[in-house]
Amino acid sequence: MSRPGGRRALALGGALTIAMTATLPAGPPAAANQARAAAVTASCTKTSDWGTGFEGKCTVTNGTGSALNGWKVEFDLPAGTSIGSSWDTTRSVSGNRYTFTDAGWNATIAAGGTASFGFGGTGPGWISGCTVNGGACDGTGAPADTEAPGAPANLRSTGTTSSSVALAWNAAADNVGVTAYDVYQGTAKAATVTGTTATVSGLSAKTAYTFTVKARDAAGNVSAASNALTVTTAEGGGTGPGGGKVIGYFAQWGVYQRGYHVKNIDTSGSAAKLTHINYAFGNVQNGQCTIGDSYADYDRFYQAGESVDGQADSWDAGALRGSFNQLRKLKKKHPHLKVIWSFGGWTWSGGFGQAAANPAAFAESCYKLVEDPRWADVFDGIDIDWEYPNACGLTCDTSGPAAFRNLMSALRSRFGTGNLVTAAITADGTAGGKIDAADYGGAAQYVDWYLPMTYDFFGAWDADGPTAPHSPLTSYDGIPTQGFHSDAAIQKLRSKGVPASKLLLGIGFYGRGWRGVTQSAPGGSATGAAPGTYEAGIEDYKVLKGRCPSTGTVAGTAYAKCGDQWWSYDTPATIGGKMTYAKNQGLAGSFFWELSGDTTGGELITAMRNGLG
Structure with a gap:
């Protein structure tokens, strides 16, 4: 799963406080201090500094007596220092000069109020030459601008x-x-x-x-x-017709506490509706593809009653067991199915930086593992789930904008045209966000398709809210971050030259929720993450549909208010709308995370299959 707008709690590092805007009249220090108190100011700090990179936060404070409608902060960074990601703002850069403007939803700051934005960067330097709204950051500068622009x-x-x-x-x-x-x-x-x-x-x-x-x-x-x-608008059909791929992730750890096994894909009816299964995840270590969980992958013994074909696994030396053997049996029963081994994920994406240093060696290690004679017939290709190339996620990557393209080129060269090579990628459609950090357009020639992870845009990692749907299809009035919605990601990727026919729309088979919420509509405050079966703030659709039924829709997805909890998730009805979007856009189809979140009878995958036709 991806978290395009995730926030990280980090230790306080080096700090620099920057006062900004309004001209100060000549006069004694007391007068100057009084003028500064009536200005718009900002405090910018390094919230974390690990030598080769940093994270920072700026808080803009409106010290004037009237509301501020819009703000712009500009500053320089020295050579060797750059900013690669930001949140709660719109970022642009020209040379070493960085400009941060409000994100729309946080444009208005009441008198005495504040608005904050954050950023992540690389290098040892820090800010200089800061201005805000045309004034110097030390509290002196240009006179306040009160003249409105002309109408477009x-x-x-x-x-x-x-x-x-x-x-x-x-x-x-x-x-x-x-x-x-x-x-x-x-x-x-x-x-x-x-x-x-x-x-x-x-x-x-x-x-x-x-x-x-x-x-x-x-x-x-x-x-x-x-x-x-x-x-x-035009009549139905748009740029379509879209493709009919339905791709579902099978999480290897589901065989433990969740008790979800490959057989469940068959008994739920999902196998007949899927075109591909992505097996998650293989690990990336020391620049190589490696096994993620050997017991779940190929060693767990399946009794006859647990097995896809009703036959128990063999204890013979060298016999294949575990989920790999069950997938072999599933493919035999459903010959149309293709299985792709996915490597990386949010937790293991940190290993790709080293892999990118020698793409050919990485590709060779992946080929040898996927094509291991013990299970070569199980897999039809490889999926790379590098969630934050040349950007920050769980860790920060500094491999450069060309690294992703080079990696995919090496994989295509080694796997050839007879195997599938795909990639699950970020859906951060913000200006200067993660899609802009890597050359997805250049790499598109090497992949069969991309899976932009159009979910996890918002969640209870922002413990106090505002509540927002984690998988909005489109923008809406009050969305916390412009560009954090599915259509923004699809359109940005297309603008970079990625064909619509190589893109799939992502669906989450789960919801994200907050507690301590009093407001039914999106945008309410909260006190923390709502309780979940396996993790606070997240719950499967099969649980939420009965525990907290949908009470409304926004931006093409559903939300629910029950007690003091607020959840967002997709339902069969909203999935139907999203499949119409995928067809109208001419996309290759849709994919979802992950199979165990659906009902026993496969309500959500049925809606996907029916919606795509």
């Missing part, structure tokens, strides 16, 4: 599909400079961009929508609306 002109449509409208407009003028444009669908904000184009997705076919655009400057001044534009 000539809003027009540059293309439509059955589910999206592409828009463009002329740049707005401003006395200092426009920092963002807010696109409105009716009265709801549909997108925030820094350029003069945007695509609004997740729309219904053959339906009329009205759009306007407003400009914002760094001081938060907002323009009047552009001309109103009404556009009708």
